Structures are given as C-alpha cells and as structure tokens.
Amino acid sequence: MFPLERQKRILDLLMIKKVLKIAELAKELNISVETLRRDINVLASEGKIEKIYGGVKWVESNFGESTIDIRMISRLKEKERIAQKCSEYIHDGDCIYLDSGSTTYQIAKYIKSKKNLTVVTNSIPVVNELLTSDVELFIIGGKIRKNEQSVTAFEFLFNFDELNILKAFICASGITVEKGISDYNLEEAITRKKMIELSKEVYVAADSTKFDKNVTIGIAPLEKIDYIVTDHLPKEIADPFKKTNTSLILAES
Incomplete structure (x- = not known):
C-alpha cells in the first residue's frame, strides 16, 4: 500500500x-x-x-465540518457506490441540479454519457469534471467559497425562478428523522433550500456517517425529501425511516 x-x-x-x-x-x-x-x-x-x-x-474544523479536500478522499468507495446508484435515476433528457459536495461530485463521473442532459450546479469541481462532456452546463451566480470550491447564490445575480429542475441531488452534513437534513454553513444551506423548493424530485446523497446527526443549520424536514441515497445502514437507524414518506435507497457493495 x-x-x-x-x-x-x-x-x-x-x-x-x-x-x-x-x-x-x-x-x-x-x-x-x-x-x-x-x-x-x-x-x-x-x-x-x-x-x-x-x-x-x-x-474537527470549521465547527465540525472537514475541508472539501479531506472529504474528497474520505470514504471514497462508499461515495462512489452512492454516486453510481444516483446515476441510475438520471435519464437522457433530464435537467438536474448537482449540489456542491464530495458525494455529488462523484455523480458527475457517471453521467457523462447521458444524452441531452442539462446540469445546473454550484460546484466548481462538478463543472471541471463535465467541461469536456456533451452535458449542457449552468453554474449559478454568487460568491465563490474558495475553501469549498463552491458558489453560494445571490438572487440578484441568478434568476432561480426561470429554472425547471426535474431532480435535485443535495448533500447534507446531518440527517435525522426528527429534524430532516442540516448543514454547517448558512450560505450553502440557503442555496440548498432554494433548489429543494424548485425541484420536482429531491435526492439527498450522503454516506452513513451523516445519520443521527443534527448540525448547525436546518435545511429541510424529511417531508420535503423524496429519496435518501446512502451506503449500508444498521437496522436500528434505517427502521425509523420506514414510518416517513422519504424512501431510503441503499447502495451496498
């Protein structure tokens, strides 16, 4: 090794x-x-x-949030499996949103061959990954978060209401049945809330370490999340989700 x-x-x-x-x-x-x-x-x-x-x-840095560089290499196999599973729900002709984050970045690698696909994103790594593909790319306008390699949105720079997003793939730092999904950064949370509101279907792509955690900023209750795609979950963590309208999709090896 x-x-x-x-x-x-x-x-x-x-x-x-x-x-x-x-x-x-x-x-x-x-x-x-x-x-x-x-x-x-x-x-x-x-x-x-x-x-x-x-x-x-x-x-633990940034009040518990590790840097994007660390997250890009942490639990990589699990994130790749989650991304591959997410890609199965993305079809030719879709217009999707890919959130900034290490797991949603991996999704970009699996969708390059899709036909007539449109991707809206705030992730600079996602843009770089798809730049040489045939995917139609839109990046939202706003402030660059250099340490996250992401763009946090401002309404006056980007007209969200003109978007017609079929499926949004969102990241989260915390997931609980009681509180839904949460994150550490307010600006990222605002962008995610807006994209959840605009999208017909919402997928949260998050590995199993994010469960049973409710972190700084609430993003959305589970009732606004259609699917959560994750890796293996213990039965005691997975079972409570059966009582909700949010479907758990396990991308197990």
Missing part, C-alpha cells in the same frame, strides 16, 4: 471512530509502528489529524 493510500485509510477510520490507538491502527493497516508514525507525522503537519498520547484523533 502506497503512503497516500495508507493516509487516506487512516482518515477514513478516524472519520468514523474519531480517536484511535497507535497499536490499533498499525494492526488494522498491517504495517509497522515506525511506518505508521511517518504517515501520522505527515497528516498531523497538514492539520488533518492531531497526535495524542498513545494515539491520534480526528481534527
């Missing part, structure tokens, strides 16, 4: 468990403690993890 692969695996494990012991990590990765310490030093110098006595811990 190459150093970058090991470091990605360390971040994946810490994103779930938050704190891990050195011996536990070395066993999980099947590497020596010396090799592990070199990887830990790299990640710690980049501010992605914090060294503690006998182990390491996940660094």
Whole structure:
C-alpha cells in the first residue's frame, strides 16, 4: 500500500471512530509502528489529524465540518457506490441540479454519457469534471467559497425562478428523522433550500456517517425529501425511516 493510500485509510477510520490507538491502527493497516508514525507525522503537519498520547484523533474544523479536500478522499468507495446508484435515476433528457459536495461530485463521473442532459450546479469541481462532456452546463451566480470550491447564490445575480429542475441531488452534513437534513454553513444551506423548493424530485446523497446527526443549520424536514441515497445502514437507524414518506435507497457493495 502506497503512503497516500495508507493516509487516506487512516482518515477514513478516524472519520468514523474519531480517536484511535497507535497499536490499533498499525494492526488494522498491517504495517509497522515506525511506518505508521511517518504517515501520522505527515497528516498531523497538514492539520488533518492531531497526535495524542498513545494515539491520534480526528481534527474537527470549521465547527465540525472537514475541508472539501479531506472529504474528497474520505470514504471514497462508499461515495462512489452512492454516486453510481444516483446515476441510475438520471435519464437522457433530464435537467438536474448537482449540489456542491464530495458525494455529488462523484455523480458527475457517471453521467457523462447521458444524452441531452442539462446540469445546473454550484460546484466548481462538478463543472471541471463535465467541461469536456456533451452535458449542457449552468453554474449559478454568487460568491465563490474558495475553501469549498463552491458558489453560494445571490438572487440578484441568478434568476432561480426561470429554472425547471426535474431532480435535485443535495448533500447534507446531518440527517435525522426528527429534524430532516442540516448543514454547517448558512450560505450553502440557503442555496440548498432554494433548489429543494424548485425541484420536482429531491435526492439527498450522503454516506452513513451523516445519520443521527443534527448540525448547525436546518435545511429541510424529511417531508420535503423524496429519496435518501446512502451506503449500508444498521437496522436500528434505517427502521425509523420506514414510518416517513422519504424512501431510503441503499447502495451496498
């Protein structure tokens, strides 16, 4: 396993468990403690993890929201499966919205061959991914969030009411039955609320770590969400959704 692969695996494990012991990590990765310490030093110098006595811990930044760079490599296999499953609901001739986020970015990779597809987005990585495809692209107007590589919308720069979105694929940092979906950033939340209002069908694309969390800014109750596409969920988390009108779609391996 190459150093970058090991470091990605360390971040994946810490994103779930938050704190891990050195011996536990070395066993999980099947590497020596010396090799592990070199990887830990790299990640710690980049501010992605914090060294503690006998182990390491996940660094929560921006009030709990990790950076887009970290999220782009964290739980990548799960996000790819979710994206592939989402792409099955996108058809030739659709007009869709792809939200800014690491999971919705992956969707762009699976829709390049669709015919007469129109994509509206606020994600610069999504635009870059689809730039050389035949997909018709619209990027919303507003302020660039450089650390998120996204555009947060302003009504005076973009006329939302002219859009006719068939399906919106939205990201979320928190999902609960009681509170619906939530996020850390107010500007991103405002954009997502607007797109949910305009779209005929709303899909939330989020991996399983986002469930049972209600974070800073509420975006929408479950009654406004048609589908949630995620990876494997424990029965005790999935079962309460059966009592709602929101359908859970599991993109399991």
